[in-house]
Amino acid sequence: MAAGTDKKPSRIQMRNRSLILDAALDVFSVHGFRGATLDQIAEAAGLSKPNILYYFSGKEEIHVTLLSQLMETWLDPLVEMDADGDPMTELLAYVQRKLDMSRELPRESRLFAGEILQGAPRMRPHLESDLKPLFDEKCAVIQRWIEVGKLAPVNPQHLVFSIWATTQHYADFAAQIGVLLETDEPAPMADAFLRDLFTKLLAPTIP
């Protein structure tokens, strides 16, 4: 039986599929889709190339699977932002979660960045169907928070962009940061800086 059919996957299938996906994440996140080779993935996974193709129909399916799985993880911190919570607390917690994710899942961050950098050829549908509605909803929430006077008036869309940019920067540009910072613990520094940055931006002036 081919591994692609929709039977319940065996234990060995589970193990090998996740071995392959983990190896592919290593390779794709560094070289991008075109730059990655099945041989690299096979070697990183400790499996033969035909064996890889026994579990996935081709290079593209591996990449797409990876991106699909990533999308959930990636949106989760924003999903958790609670419209009924305290605005400033919620937004700062969101920043912190994104920052934590940059540190815990740098490969995923780079995979995502690389895909967007290339024009999102394989991810655009996901962006439109999953990210866009969530983005619009949360921007509306932020807008309401502003109108109620709980936040300083800022453009919600560009606020979210700036949160993404500043937090993901620590994963995506790690190579550059590694050259510029001799001290190898930018973690608490970055935390404090970004908290300060967004606190000052968002603190309402008239209480």
Place this chain on the structure above:
Amino acid sequence: MAAGTDKKPSRIQMRNRSLILDAALDVFSVHGFRGATLDQIAEAAGLSKPNILYYFSGKEEIHVTLLSQLMETWLDPLVEMDADGDPMTELLAYVQRKLDMSRELPRESRLFAGEILQGAPRMRPHLESDLKPLFDEKCAVIQRWIEVGKLAPVNPQHLVFSIWATTQHYADFAAQIGVLLETDEPAPMADAFLRDLFTKLLAPTIP
């Protein structure tokens, strides 16, 4: 005579080399080094592949040439930040220059981002010899501005990171932004937002 020797380049050499570099920028900025092919570059340049290799010794030399040229352009806005100017004015002007560059040279921004994303395999020497000293010098300038009370106390290094992240984001993640913003003129919005962001961060509280 081979085109690589150090004679003064002819008019046709100038033209073809810049044709090639422009085409290569198109291709490398989208696909990265490994994902780009000489055939793509050749077609984009309107030249034959062997003709490309008449002007450059190989794929790698094209890429390296591109990165070297980019480095100057890339550092320029930071070089212009004047230690003797008004701190807030200088920093906001730096942000604006970086933002302008994101809009005028998005391919270069993506080429740079892609190279860093891959661990800066070909650019690390440039980062260490060119960027690092400049970065340290300008961070020291900012630190002095803070100590004189002209700026609020923030970590200069992470301040610079946040400026890079927020400005380059508009070029590097343009595909994502294009999906999320139906209005296709984020330009003035982004300008105003970032000016607000960094003004609030940096305004000294005790005048």
Place this chain on the structure above:
DNA sequence: TTGCTTTTTGACCAATTGGTAAAGCCACGA
């Protein structure tokens, strides 16, 4: 053990890749 399915592999393939060699083209000065 037997018999069946699932998993793995070695051999192979056509297409693409970066790169080369040599011959041809094209001014342009003598």
Place this chain on the structure above:
DNA sequence: TCGTGGCTTTACCAATTGGTCAAAAAGCAA
């Protein structure tokens, strides 16, 4: 007119690439 030197192309190559196939090996239930 003929060279001569820079420029361009045609033909080609070895290595790598994504992918196939049939057969072997490994599980595993009876």
